Amino acid sequence: MSTILAAKGVSKKFGDHTALNNVSLEIPKNCIYGLLGPNGAGKTTLIRIINQITYPDTGAVFFDGKPLKPEHIATIGYLPEERGLYKSMKVGEQALYLAQLKGLSKAEATKRLKYWFDRLDIGDWWNKKVQELSKGMAQKIQFVVTVLHQPKLLIFDEPFSGFDPINANIIKDEILHLKDEGASIIFSTHRMESVEELCEYIALIHQSEKILDGKLSDIKKEYKNNIFNVGLQVSEQNDILKNLEEKHKIWTPTYNKQDEQLEFKIQLPSNDTGALLGYLSEKGKVNHFVETIPSANDIFIQTVKSKTK
Amino acid sequence: MGKLSLIIKREYLAKVKNKSFIIMTFLSPVLMVGMVALVLYLAMLNGSDKRVITVLNESSFYTDDFGKMEDVSVVKLKNLTLEQAKDSTEQLGYYGLVHVPNASTLEEATNGSYFYSKESPTDGFLNELEDVFQYRLKQKRLESLGVSEDQYAAISKNFSIHTATFQGKENLKGLNELNAIIGGGFGYLIMMFIIIYGSFVMRSVIEEKTSRVIEVIISSVKPFQLMMGKIIGTSLAGVTQFIIWVVSGSILFLVVFLILDLDMEALESAGSGLPQAQAMNVASSGMEENIQQYAEMFLQIPWLSLFSFFLVYFILGYLIYSSIYAAIGAAVDNETDTQQFMLPVISPLMLAIYVGFISVFSNPHGPVAVGFSLFPLTSPIVMLMRLSSGVGEGGVPVWQLVVSIALLIVTFLSIVWLAAKIYRIGILMYGKKPSYRDLYKWLKY
Numbered sequence: 001m002s003t004i005l006a007a008k009g010v011s012k013k014f015g016d017h018t019a020l021n022n023v024s025l026e027i028p029k030n031c032i033y034g035l036l037g038p039n040g041a042g043k044t045t046l047i048r049i050i051n052q053i054t055y056p057d058t059g060a061v062f063f064d065g066k067p068l069k070p071e072h073i074a075t076i077g078y079l080p081e082e083r084g085l086y087k088s089m090k091v092g093e094q095a096l097y098l099a100q101l102k103g104l105s106k107a108e109a110t111k112r113l114k115y116w117f118d119r120l121d122i123g124d125w126w127n128k129k130v131q132e133l134s135k136g137m138a139q140k141i142q143f144v145v146t147v148l149h150q151p152k153l154l155i156f157d158e159p160f161s162g163f164d165p166i167n168a169n170i171i172k173d174e175i176l177h178l179k180d181e182g183a184s185i186i187f188s189t190h191r192m193e194s195v196e197e198l199c200e201y202i203a204l205i206h207q208s209e210k211i212l213d214g215k216l217s218d219i220k221k222e223y224k225n226n227i228f229n230v231g232l233q234v235s236e237q238n239d240i241l242k243n244l245e246e247k248h249k250i251w252t253p254t255y256n257k258q259d260e261q262l263e264f265k266i267q268l269p270s271n272d273t274g275a276l277l278g279y280l281s282e283k284g285k286v287n288h289f290v291e292t293i294p295s296a297n298d299i300f301i302q303t304v305k306s307k308t309k
Numbered sequence: 310m311g312k313l314s315l316i317i318k319r320e321y322l323a324k325v326k327n328k329s330f331i332i333m334t335f336l337s338p339v340l341m342v343g344m345v346a347l348v349l350y351l352a353m354l355n356g357s358d359k360r361v362i363t364v365l366n367e368s369s370f371y372t373d374d375f376g377k378m379e380d381v382s383v384v385k386l387k388n389l390t391l392e393q394a395k396d397s398t399e400q401l402g403y404y405g406l407v408h409v410p411n412a413s414t415l416e417e418a419t420n421g422s423y424f425y426s427k428e429s430p431t432d433g434f435l436n437e438l439e440d441v442f443q444y445r446l447k448q449k450r451l452e453s454l455g456v457s458e459d460q461y462a463a464i465s466k467n468f469s470i471h472t473a474t475f476q477g478k479e480n481l482k483g484l485n486e487l488n489a490i491i492g493g494g495f496g497y498l499i500m501m502f503i504i505i506y507g508s509f510v511m512r513s514v515i516e517e518k519t520s521r522v523i524e525v526i527i528s529s530v531k532p533f534q535l536m537m538g539k540i541i542g543t544s545l546a547g548v549t550q551f552i553i554w555v556v557s558g559s560i561l562f563l564v565v566f567l568i569l570d571l572d573m574e575a576l577e578s579a580g581s582g583l584p585q586a587q588a589m590n591v592a593s594s595g596m597e598e599n600i601q602q603y604a605e606m607f608l609q610i611p612w613l614s615l616f617s618f619f620l621v622y623f624i625l626g627y628l629i630y631s632s633i634y635a636a637i638g639a640a641v642d643n644e645t646d647t648q649q650f651m652l653p654v655i656s657p658l659m660l661a662i663y664v665g666f667i668s669v670f671s672n673p674h675g676p677v678a679v680g681f682s683l684f685p686l687t688s689p690i691v692m693l694m695r696l697s698s699g700v701g702e703g704g705v706p707v708w709q710l711v712v713s714i715a716l717l718i719v720t721f722l723s724i725v726w727l728a729a730k731i732y733r734i735g736i737l738m739y740g741k742k743p744s745y746r747d748l749y750k751w752l753k754y
Contacts, residue, residue: 015750048737051527051528053527053528053737073528073529076528078525078528080521080524080525080528081524082521082524082739083521083522083524083525084520084521084522084524084525085520085522085525086323086516086517086520086522087516087520088323088327089323097315097319098525098526098529100315101312101315101316101526101529101530102529142525145525
């Protein structure tokens with residue numbers, strides 16, 4: 001697996017404040033990489049270093065195997081979290097200007113803009129002034145401008161903020177489409193359900209340090225606690241729970257008398273479920289027995305809480 | 310450098326296409342010329358509006374003398390008492406009443422004379438009135454020494470001295486004053502341009518910050534490129550405005566002068582019907598000569614070098630100040646927070662204007678004027694005030710010009726370097742009103 005971007009021991013200080021402390025990351029090619037962390041953790045600083053807006057005090061960043069250089073700017077597309085447009089400029093003019101700043105020729109930029117404006121069905125906005133657009137409309141323009149120069153690496157910081165659910169879906173599909181076309185994507189957000197949906201890899205930054213990274217599915221496996229949801233059909237419940245509670249931890253037991261259904265959560269010492277299943281089968285009919293997999297949200301909260309100094 | 314020119318182009322167009330810019334650019338010359346024309350017109354109106362006074366002369370002296378006063382018409386009153394004369398003058402709404410009592414000698418009559426008026430009379434009028442009396446008194450005294458009336462009239466003819474430079478070029482009186490006024494005008498213009506265009510730069514930086522465009526742009530261009538592009542683009546807009554003003558202003562002035570000139574001829578021909586026609590003609594031809602002299606003087610001023618140096622000093626001074634303005638804009642979140650930083654920026658400009666008006670006017674090449682015209686934060690204004698007297702012989706020595714421009718360039722480079730550091734950090738900082746200490750810290754990031 002080759003990496004599009006690698007940070008090696010990156011540190012950055014602003015005066016007395018340490019924004020990043022010895023952070024190393026490897027972002028594989030052609031995947032969506034979730035960059036997560038609480039507010040003020042240092043994500044924006046890291047993204048700014050990747051965009052060469054600021055430079056690390058120590059450590060190095062490699063783009064496609066080579067040290068990051070100014071000319072790489074043209075192959076990176078960055079949609080910042082706090083983003084805006086010139087209010088009094090026309091949409092088309094402005095998009096052209098921003099595209100030309102990324103190194104596209106005027107003709108090429110016009111051609112591609114027309115394509116994207118048609119694709120997102122916003123062709124008739126070309127001559128509107130930005131101040132006439134709604135927030136969501138302006139966000140669409142910014143999205144187009146970010147991807148227009150077909151960058152190898154795309155960095156989206158909260159790309160869905162300001163969108164209604166329908167447009168958020170359109171943008172999500174476009175992001176997936178870009179990935180299918182070969183782009184590598186860094187995706188920074190607080191919305192864990194979209195992390196769950198989109199990201200193959202994640203890194204968690206907290207208090208200026210990377211505290212977790214890797215493939216999301218691997219991380220989830222690691223974070224499994226051998227907790228199972230159990231549904232058992234029995235006529236008498238009390239002694240079963242009593243027996244189990246002697247050895248295991250049990251949460252939220254409920255018993256529905258009409259259905260004769262007993263439900264609870266149980267944590268086992270290992271992944272070995274044989275003994276428990278055997279015991280339960282003796283007592284009644286096992287309706288369901290499901291291992292709970294932690295959500296990205298759970299992992300985020302759990303890790304951040306445990307690592308907070 | 311492609312990006313820099315893109316930014317310059319955008320900043321220039323954003324400024325030039327702005328409605329208020331267009332209105333200001335085309336309205337200002339009209340307003341300026343209109344104001345000047347209005348002032349001239351009002352002055353003419355005032356001048357032609359003759360004061361009317363009444364004269365109650367009970368003596369045998371001064372029979373026709375009051376009629377000779379310029380700008381004053383005289384109504385002679387006869388066979389009235391002083392009280393009646395006062396009443397009728399007031400009722401007729403005339404300016405005032407001159408009363409010369411009945412006396413046997415000129416001295417007695419003169420000493421007993423009074424001028425009665427509703428308001429206290431103006432100095433100009435009083436001087437003229439006193440001249441009438443004094444002329445006769447002097448004449449009387451001289452007569453007793455054996456000088457005849459005609460002889461005295463010949464003696465009293467005015468004289469003005471001819472002046473020339475050492476090279477033999479005919480000098481005109483008042484050239485220094487005119488130079489100083491024009492230089493002062495240019496210096497003032499530079500200050501206005503620096504403040505106006507500097508704050509344009511500042512506002513444009515703040516706008517980028519508050520609208521968060523800066524976040525989008527800063528990943529494509531270097532902060533330094535953005536800052537310089539902004540400064541250069543805005544200054545080009547300023548130069549455009551200046552050129553439009555110079556061109557349209559000159560055309561408008563030409564038009565106005567032509568109209569005023571025609572008016573003068575019309576006045577002359579209207580006056581020819583009157584008995585004093587000859588005297589008036591003499592007076593107006595003297596005036597024309599004067600105008601011609603002033604026109605020559607006007608042409609003696611080195612306009613071309615003034616305009617070129619205006620551009621040089623405007624651009625350099627503007628570059629220095631607008632980089633400071635850009636840094637201030639980057640440091641704050643909104644315009645109200647800029648106040649604390651504005652005073653140190655504006656004070657050297659104000660100082661330059663005051664020093665310029667006071668010391669350059671009185672002694673354009675004295676030590677104070679020279680010092681301030683070399684110091685880079687004041688030189689654009691003070692040097693320009695001095696430059697209206699020309700370069701080299703009789704004007705600003707060449708070495709001073711070279712030193713002041715060199716100092717400006719060095720200052721420009723170091724200020725831009727400092728400003729860029731503040732700008733680079735400031736544009737991505739939100740929410741906190743920075744102190745001078747913060748700015749100092751940013752310099753070290």
